[in-house]
Amino acid sequence: MEVQDNTPDPKYGPSASMAGMSSIALVTVLSSFLASAVEFVEAVTIVLAVGVTRQWRSTLIGVIAALAALTLLVAIFGTAIVVFVPIDVVRIVVGGFLLIYGLGWLTKAVLRAGGARAKHDEAAIYEREIAALRAEPPVSATGMDWISFTVAAKGVLLEGLEVAFIVITFGASAGMVGPAALGAAAAGALVLGVAVLVHRPLASVPENGLKFAVGVMLTGFGTFWAGEGVGIDWPAGDATILALLAGYAALAIVGVYLVQARLTNRQLRAATSPAED
């Protein structure tokens, strides 16, 4: 298989200058960090619920197994994509996925912020998980508790897959899997550290706000890279990313107000219609 020279385009890419490289790397780390933090907060809720209600040893073994699988996944697919796939193909396919994924996050965040969709409530999820786990058969006195292992591993793997997806897509499009993985690892360490200290779900993390910001970032970068992949010659080079982020952020904020206004109108109509009858 032919190894690709995926050195970024000198006109736009991170090699344009050291400053350009460090700014792209910084944004890659930041985006990966924020996106991963949100997912790790969700994973920690599940892990805490399992550990508190059942057995910590089996829970932690499940977490380690899932993290090992995710690391392997990022290492294999991240490296394979960067080394073997031409950068233009990476940018169309991977940038396209980033755009699809980011737009999904952003529209959900707008609906949540506008009140049309329930906000993510870690405390409520924690209580639900605990109630479900208490309904399971009791923990055996000795040996491995496979329920703890399975629930914890599955929770971390599913939430972590989203992190892996973001790290691979974001890192591969920018040619920076390393910085993206670093951002994700830093988020994991921070969330895990805080969870160990406070020993309860991180309900006070502004998860919905973070998802909003991450949605804007993923959509903006996805548009930029997928656009480059289809041959768009962005007029301002890397600076176009800032314009795209600002544009999507402004539209999303307007969207939140429009959703709120629509729901308020609907409630007013519902409140007044019985009186008219």
Place this chain on the structure above:
Amino acid sequence: MRYLRAFFGFWYDFLVGDRPELFAGPIAALILAWLTVRANLAAPLSGVLLFVLVATIGSLSIAWAIRD
């Protein structure tokens, strides 16, 4: 066969989920942008077109979600 179905089912839920327009829309937008590039449309216009299309798809999806 069961595992294969579960595998594809997982990825379908992961990428498409309950809003297929957010999957098909950006792909269609990228195809349109590619066509404008092939037609030698001025570079900034192709970029603006992609941004407008993506923003429109997002707006429509939100409007449909509220209606539902």
